[in-house]
Amino acid sequence: xxxxQSVRLDxxxxxxxxxxxxxxxxxxxxxxxxxxxxxxxxxxYYYTLIMGASILYNLVFMLAAFLSSEGVKNYKQSYSWVLCxxxxxxIARIFILPVPAHATTLTVGGAELLAMSDGQFVxxxxxxxxxxxxxxxxxxxxxxxxxxxxxxxxxxEGQQA
Amino acid sequence: xxxxxxxxxxxxxDNNVQAVYDFNIxxxxxxxxxxxxxxxxxxSTTLRMVAGLEDISNxxxxxxxxxxxxxxxxxxxxxxxxxxxxxxGHMTIYENMAFSLVLRKEDPNxxxxxxxxxxEILGLTSQLNKKPAQLSGGQxxxxxxxxxxxxxPKVFLFDEPLxxxxxxxxxxxxxxxxxxxxxxxATMMYVTHDQTEALTLADRIVCMSMGHVQQIGTPLxxxxxxNNTFVAGFIGLPPMNFFDVVxxxxxxxxxxxxxSLSDAEKAALADYNRKEIILGVRPEDIAEGGDLPxxxxxxxxxxxxxxxxxxxxxxxxxSAKLRGWSDYKAGDVVSLGFTRKHFFDKETTNAIxxxxx
Numbered sequence: 001x002x003x004x005q006s007v008r009l010d011x012x013x014x015x016x017x018x019x020x021x022x023x024x025x026x027x028x029x030x031x032x033x034x035x036x037x038x039x040x041x042x043x044x045y046y047y048t049l050i051m052g053a054s055i056l057y058n059l060v061f062m063l064a065a066f067l068s069s070e071g072v073k074n075y076k077q078s079y080s081w082v083l084c085x086x087x088x089x090x091i092a093r094i095f096i097l098p099v100p101a102h103a104t105t106l107t108v109g110g111a112e113l114l115a116m117s118d119g120q121f122v123x124x125x126x127x128x129x130x131x132x133x134x135x136x137x138x139x140x141x142x143x144x145x146x147x148x149x150x151x152x153x154x155x156x157e158g159q160q161a
Numbered sequence: 162x163x164x165x166x167x168x169x170x171x172x173x174x175d176n177n178v179q180a181v182y183d184f185n186i187x188x189x190x191x192x193x194x195x196x197x198x199x200x201x202x203x204x205s206t207t208l209r210m211v212a213g214l215e216d217i218s219n220x221x222x223x224x225x226x227x228x229x230x231x232x233x234x235x236x237x238x239x240x241x242x243x244x245x246x247x248x249x250g251h252m253t254i255y256e257n258m259a260f261s262l263v264l265r266k267e268d269p270n271x272x273x274x275x276x277x278x279x280x281e282i283l284g285l286t287s288q289l290n291k292k293p294a295q296l297s298g299g300q301x302x303x304x305x306x307x308x309x310x311x312x313x314p315k316v317f318l319f320d321e322p323l324x325x326x327x328x329x330x331x332x333x334x335x336x337x338x339x340x341x342x343x344x345x346x347a348t349m350m351y352v353t354h355d356q357t358e359a360l361t362l363a364d365r366i367v368c369m370s371m372g373h374v375q376q377i378g379t380p381l382x383x384x385x386x387x388n389n390t391f392v393a394g395f396i397g398l399p400p401m402n403f404f405d406v407v408x409x410x411x412x413x414x415x416x417x418x419x420x421s422l423s424d425a426e427k428a429a430l431a432d433y434n435r436k437e438i439i440l441g442v443r444p445e446d447i448a449e450g451g452d453l454p455x456x457x458x459x460x461x462x463x464x465x466x467x468x469x470x471x472x473x474x475x476x477x478x479x480s481a482k483l484r485g486w487s488d489y490k491a492g493d494v495v496s497l498g499f500t501r502k503h504f505f506d507k508e509t510t511n512a513i514x515x516x517x518x
Contacts, residue, residue, distance in 0.1 A: 004270055008269075008270060010273065010277075011270070011273045013289075013290075014253065014256075014273075014290060015255070015256075
């Protein structure tokens with residue numbers, strides 16, 4: 001007779017890891033919000049090579065995060081590490097564009113302006129940090145669940161043997 | 162489980178077409194009732210009325226004595242298994258079976274236990290992570306049944322659940338349903354047009370035609386003592402042979418043939434002297450060695466039996482299921498005899514039984 005804890009573990013054999021999967025999707029949503037917010041940046045600063053790289057990376061990020069969300073849905077441990085890497089890159093992105101832009105002053109029509117205003121800076125930091133947090137949380141939840149499931153399946157196989 | 166009563170149930174559609182006339186039955190707890198009849202006879206309509214998917218025009222439906230005639234389908238505590246399985250293709254078997262309980266917001270651990278128990282009963286434990294498309298027709302139908310079992314309903318309703326399966330799978334799934342019924346001891350209503358399913362599964366059969374109940378009885382009663390020519394012709398394969406005959410001088414005279422009767426048969430027909438009646442003879446009640454010459458036009462060997470089709474008298478067509486292997490050629494004349502006979506009133510088509518009149 002299974003106790004409640006065993007039943008909870010056993011359920012994972014047939015149910016998806018929707019928590020991790022949804023967190024990964026939420027990370028994509030935060031990333032999209034970040035990307036959309038970025039367009040309010042002063043265009044003179046943004047129209048550099050970094051723009052193309054930023055667009056390309058966003059595409060890669062969304063694809064990788066989506067595939068990982070499907071992976072963690074099925075308790076695949078390796079995708080946790082992919083999510084961790086994507087989370088670290090999201091943190092790094094704060095220092096690649098928003099921080100330098102916030103520190104840069106441009107002269108537009110004789111007036112001195114910040115390339116990225118204070119309000120916008122806070123917003124994009126929140127979006128990128130939120131995205132990273134979701135990715136780390138998704139990875140952590142998946143690691144814990146997949147390890148528990150692996151151990152449970154091993155014990156079931158042991159019982160059958 | 163449950164007792165189900167249908168009292169004077171009618172179904173009249175908005176265009177005044179009546180599909181079911183005065184349907185009456187009391188279904189006992191744990192009984193498996195099979196509704197059988199040709200297409201359009203009203204059997205599925207009756208089942209859908211019981212399920213709450215069709216309104217009941219007149220009459221009363223009682224479940225354990227409680228009137229549920231106007232109760233919505235979702236509150237009737239009945240589960241229905243459809244011909245086309247009605248599974249969600251994007252869900253796994255586990256999710257399909259758990260779905261109704263999830264909608265009811267039951268505890269996930271309880272749902273898990275119920276789904277595993279149902280899967281165990283149906284032999285689906287190893288299939289739970291698969292999608293319906295990865296299963297065979299028989300397995301899909303078992304999933305549909307599993308989805309009903311987890312709900313632990315008072316009554317199970319089956320609407321031609323085996324019609325989409327091939328002959329071999331149909332036989333196997335039929336046996337599974339029978340075992341399931343024995344195991345769950347549940348009250349079940351089962352609709353089919355296949356008399357083999359009806360005869361093998363039913364505790365009692367309801368034979369329907371044109372919206373009317375023709376006979377309610379055990380499979381043996383319907384086979385052995387059909388109420389009328391419809392039931393006699395519908396139950397049994399190949400169908401019963403019918404001949405127009407006149408009862409005269411203790412014998413039956415047909416077109417170009419005469420059949421002698423036993424004393425008991427003569428007594429049963431005492432009120433029909435010199436009257437035209439219908440003689441019914443099942444193909445399996447015809448044997449070689451009688452005094453009726455039959456000119457064979459077709460011979461089908463079935464292994465244990467041989468189905469012989471021929472003409473007797475003035476060209477009357479007759480089918481006989483003879484024991485063993487026979488190799489009659491078209492044109493051969495074989496002498497056959499009737500070992501058992503059924504008599505029907507020519508006007509009413511009802512069975513003539515001793516003391517009926």
